[in-house]
Amino acid sequence: MEAIKFLTITARKLKGGNQESDWRSSASRSYYAVFHYIRDVFQNSGLDLIKGDTHNLPQYFYCSSDIEIKTIGQNIQSLYRYRARADYEIKLEFMKNDSQKAYILAELLIEQFDKMFRAKKREVIDSAQKFISSKNFKNN
Numbered sequence: 808m809e810a811i812k813f814l815t816i817t818a819r820k821l822k823g824g825n826q827e828s829d830w831r832s833s834a835s836r837s838y839y840a841v842f843h844y845i846r847d848v849f850q851n852s853g854l855d856l857i858k859g860d861t862h863n864l865p866q867y868f869y870c871s872s873d874i875e876i877k878t879i880g881q882n883i884q885s886l887y888r889y890r891a892r893a894d895y896e897i898k899l900e901f902m903k904n905d906s907q908k909a910y911i912l913a914e915l916l917i918e919q920f921d922k923m924f925r926a927k928k929r930e931v932i933d934s935a936q937k938f939i940s941s942k943n944f945k946n947n
Contacts, residue, residue, distance in 0.1 A: 810843030811917070817910050821903070830906035831893040837906075837913035838890035841883060844917055848924060854932055863938070870941065871934035875923055879916065886912050 813836045820833040842864055846856050849867075856867070865887065868880030889909035893901055924931055 810840055810847055813837070813840030813843065814910070814913060814917075817906075817913070821906060821910060824903075827901055830903050831897075831901050833906040834889045834893040834901070834909040837909040838886050841886060841913050841916045841920075845883075845920060848920070849932075849935065852928065852932060854935055856935075866938050867935040868931070869934070870937035871930055873927065873930055873934075876927065876931055876934055879920055879923060882912060882916050882919070886916060 817833045817836045817840065820829045820836070824830060824833065845864065849856055856864070865880040865884040868876050868883070871877055886909060889905060889912070892899065892905070893909075
């Protein structure tokens with residue numbers, strides 16, 4: 808399955824879903840569309856995200872001195888917060904508007920990441936490698 812198809816699922820749930828569970832699922836899928844998309848790009852460039860380290864995706868971008876690269880990390884962190892709220896804070900109300908914001912952010916992130924990665928591939932990979940090195944992680 809292509810990662811981008813998670814956004815297709817999200818769009819369907821937003822269009823036809825009228826329950827909080829639909830909106831929560833949609834927000835979660837939005838995050839995972841971005842996560843898997845970026846992971847696939849990294850893997851295709853010879854860099855694997857650390858196994859089991861999904862919650863640190865924004866950190867791969869923070870080690871850069873480039874503001875555009877750091878902004879991608881900040882936006883991923885914002886999207887992660889939507890996902891965490893949707894998946895774990897089930898006693899708090901989650902509205903359709905929250906899911907729509909997550910979807911829009913996911914679409915924007917994929918577009919921003921593509922553009923930025925084409926222009927700054929080496930800097931992005933260097934930032935990710937610095938994070939891996941700083942944590943003494945080893946890919947298995």
